[in-house]
Amino acid sequence: MACKMKPTLTVFTPTYNRVDLLARGYAAVLRQTSHDFCWLIIDDGSKDNTREVVRSWFDPASMKEEGDHIIGVSKDASWLQMHYCYKKNGGLHTGYNKAIELMDSEICVCIDSDDYLPDDGVEIILTEWPACKAKGLIGIIGRDYYLDGRVIGSPLPNVESACIIELSNRYHHVGDKKIVMRADLLKSVPPQPSFPGEKNFNPIYMILQIDKFGKYLLLEKNLCYVDYQETGMAANIFKQYVNSPNSFCALRCLHLTLDYTTWKYKLMNILHLSSSAIIAHDLSWLGKCKYPVLAYLSLPFGYILSLYVRKKSKTTISTNI
Structure with a gap:
């Protein structure tokens, strides 16, 4: 129809x-x-x-x-x-x-x-x-x-x-x-x-x-x-990182394929990819991205970021999307 x-x-x-x-x-x-x-x-x-x-x-x-x-x-x-x-x-x-x-x-x-x-x-x-x-x-x-x-x-x-x-x-x-x-x-x-x-x-x-x-x-x-x-997507980003980590891994992998991006932008997405992969308990995402070596090397920093994300997710309001 x-x-x-x-x-x-x-x-x-x-x-x-x-x-x-x-x-x-x-x-x-x-x-x-x-x-x-x-x-x-x-x-x-x-x-x-x-x-x-x-x-x-x-x-x-x-x-x-x-x-x-x-x-x-x-x-x-x-x-x-x-x-x-x-x-x-x-x-x-x-x-x-x-x-x-x-x-x-x-x-x-x-x-x-x-x-x-x-x-x-x-x-x-x-x-x-x-x-x-x-x-x-x-x-x-x-x-x-x-x-x-x-x-x-x-x-x-x-x-x-x-x-x-x-x-x-x-x-x-x-x-x-x-x-x-x-x-x-x-x-x-x-x-x-x-x-x-x-x-x-x-x-x-x-x-x-x-x-x-x-x-x-x-x-x-x-x-x-x-x-x-207050219940919208933009207001609850840390909860989203925790509740939908595989989705964010896929999004970060896509970001790493885009033209017109700086190395600062790429490294930021690699760091967030590592964090989301840790939260998802699926490190295979690191091997799927355009820069797998850098992704694996970023794991210690990704772990620290994942701790921060989990902590922040407990202080933001809930969402129901």
């Missing part, structure tokens, strides 16, 4: 027990000044009444419900195509995998359930995309904003385009940003792997897999309002 008419853009929203915040996102998509998009909601096994609330947003005459899917148009805006999909809880990265599988559009952007689009967010993306495509760019990187209107992070570099990894390594940009990507490229790489019992695998893994295909237009415009939650 997919949106009835193929849109240029898919706005996908992974959600888990966030029905109270999801309504704000729905209101935001209704206010969009450009309508060439589909809203894809991936429900990662919510135990609240997310499905019932989302169902109430559909126009009953258009709604088609089959198993875990509901498709149709909004009762509040006949132009708004919506697709709801329920899946067994597996973590945010599995929501990305399912969204990539289902989307049928040229480009896509993730708007988390606790965040929302500015009223002209879709219009900005669709206005910029034709020129991006003509230049061979693979997407757009725009800005995230706090709810009070402050921009998140440092300014983007004064260049037209860059790879994601270039932003931090070459231009020293810091802070979250909104990434619009070509859907076909995400579909062309393997889905993000899952490890038993681990649900905190950062979806940046999928995004970095396509970094090798090209660069993104850098756009100093607001594409998303961000409402950081």
Whole structure:
């Protein structure tokens, strides 16, 4: 099942027990000044009444419900195509995998359930995309904003385009940003792997897999309002290191294959790889990375880091992703 008419853009929203915040996102998509998009909601096994609330947003005459899917148009805006999909809880990265599988559009952007689009967010993306495509760019990187209107992070570099990894390594940009990507490229790489019992695998893994295909237009415009939650992924990084060590090993191994990275960056990832491998009780990860000798030599330092990570994980708040 997919949106009835193929849109240029898919706005996908992974959600888990966030029905109270999801309504704000729905209101935001209704206010969009450009309508060439589909809203894809991936429900990662919510135990609240997310499905019932989302169902109430559909126009009953258009709604088609089959198993875990509901498709149709909004009762509040006949132009708004919506697709709801329920899946067994597996973590945010599995929501990305399912969204990539289902989307049928040229480009896509993730708007988390606790965040929302500015009223002209879709219009900005669709206005910029034709020129991006003509230049061979693979997407757009725009800005995230706090709810009070402050921009998140440092300014983007004064260049037209860059790879994601270039932003931090070459231009020293810091802070979250909104990434619009070509859907076909995400579909062309393997889905993000899952490890038993681990649900905190950062979806940046999928995004970095396509970094090798090209660069993104850098756009100093607001594409998303961000409402950081105490139970969100960003707030619980040390617990994630402990609860999902194999996932972080896989992510560190990927980081070590990327272009535009400095040796300082490589050594930092090697150290974190050693720490995560120790926490996972699986040192075979060290032999799988691009620099196995350095990885094994880093074990004493990785052990010290693993002790620090375990200690810090006991002082941060819990998460339920």
